[in-house]
Amino acid sequence: MEVLLARENGFCFGVKKAVELTEAAAESGKPVFNLGQVVHNPKISERLQARGVKVIKSVTDAKEGVIVIRAHGVPPETRAQIEAQGLECIDATCSLVLRAQRFTKQLADEGYTVIILGTVEHPEVIGLRGFAPNATVVETKDEWEKLPRMKRAGVASQSTQPPWAFKELVAHVSEIAQETKVFNTVCPVTVKRQHAASELAEQVNTIIVVGGKNSANTRELVNLARMQGRNAYHIESAEELRPEWLRGEARVGL
Ligand code: SF4
Structure with missing residues (x-):
């Protein structure tokens, strides 16, 4: 079976930067906290956890150390709260x-x-x-x-x-x-990915989309493929692949 890769894949620059900044902070030896998962991807979350990074829901969950704001950004009050609590802040909000x-x-x-x-x-x-x-x-x-x-x-x-x-x-x-x-604030990187997914959907019957189940980006790619009448499956890891999805397919999109 042939596997066709989407022209655009992998993490966008905003998420890559947030992961890199979190990993660099983890090297400092200080307690490091991500305010919410830095990326909606369980594999990366596990990797960061192994380096001692903790995911917190609220600023008050961190008593000391460094808080990394993820690519999604935060409201101004949250930023002010981090400063008011005397915590170090690394702002990885995407540009x-x-x-x-x-x-x-x-x-x-x-x-x-x-x-x-x-x-x-x-x-x-x-x-x-x-x-x-x-x-x-x-x-x-x-x-x-x-x-x-x-x-x-x-x-x-x-x-x-x-x-x-x-x-x-x-x-x-x-x-x-x-x-x-x-103000058109739709991300051009996202647009490119969506175009690439549509192009791929024109060439195959079945598309496998890999990404976090709660990632808006990933869900939208699945929706797009389905809107084009394709079988689209959303998985987070290879273990979730089911043989029946691929049975009889000469080519599959990834
Ligand atoms: S705005 Fe675009 S580049 Fe930035 S984090 Fe979001 S999807 Fe990635």
């Missing part, structure tokens, strides 16, 4: 997420009604809302069609949302708002 945070704040400061395309409980979205506390988060067409008419709407996105959804949301908001200001 593209920092840009999205800046734009979201700008929209709120300029008085726009901020609308964020994203998953409401996703850490990146929680971080973005820290910069625009009154923002409304929408993820599906059903949700954005319920938005009321408004005067001045400002639109931004969680980095891993699909570009087509952002385009549809912007088109809809432009119809219900008198003025619309848009």
Whole structure:
């Protein structure tokens, strides 16, 4: 059986940097904490754990040492809390997420009604809302069609949302708002990966997507392949592969 690899694969630069900064911090000998999993990938989490890095849910769980902020970023209050507790902070927020945070704040400061395309409980979205506390988060067409008419709407996105959804949301908001200001904060790295997954889906019937089960990026790649009518399976490790998924296939996408 032939295995075709997606043109774009592996971790993006934002996640790579966050993992590298965490590993470097672990070398320091100080207690090191990741505020939430640094990457939604169990293999990497195990590797970091083996180096003594602990994952915490709240800043108050760390009494001393270093807190590494992951690529998703945090709301400004969390950053302030780390400093108030006298903990060392390594900020591994991805540069593209920092840009999205800046734009979201700008929209709120300029008085726009901020609308964020994203998953409401996703850490990146929680971080973005820290910069625009009154923002409304929408993820599906059903949700954005319920938005009321408004005067001045400002639109931004969680980095891993699909570009087509952002385009549809912007088109809809432009119809219900008198003025619309848009910052396209969909991550270009994510867009490239989604294009690569679509290209791959054109060449095979079955695609295996490897990544953390709670990774928005990975889930979106699975969705895309399914939207193209392909069998798409989401696994975290090779042990989860089931022979029946591959039976009769001459070629499989990975
Ligand atoms: S914004 Fe893009 S490059 Fe940065 S961490 Fe997210 S997916 Fe990776």
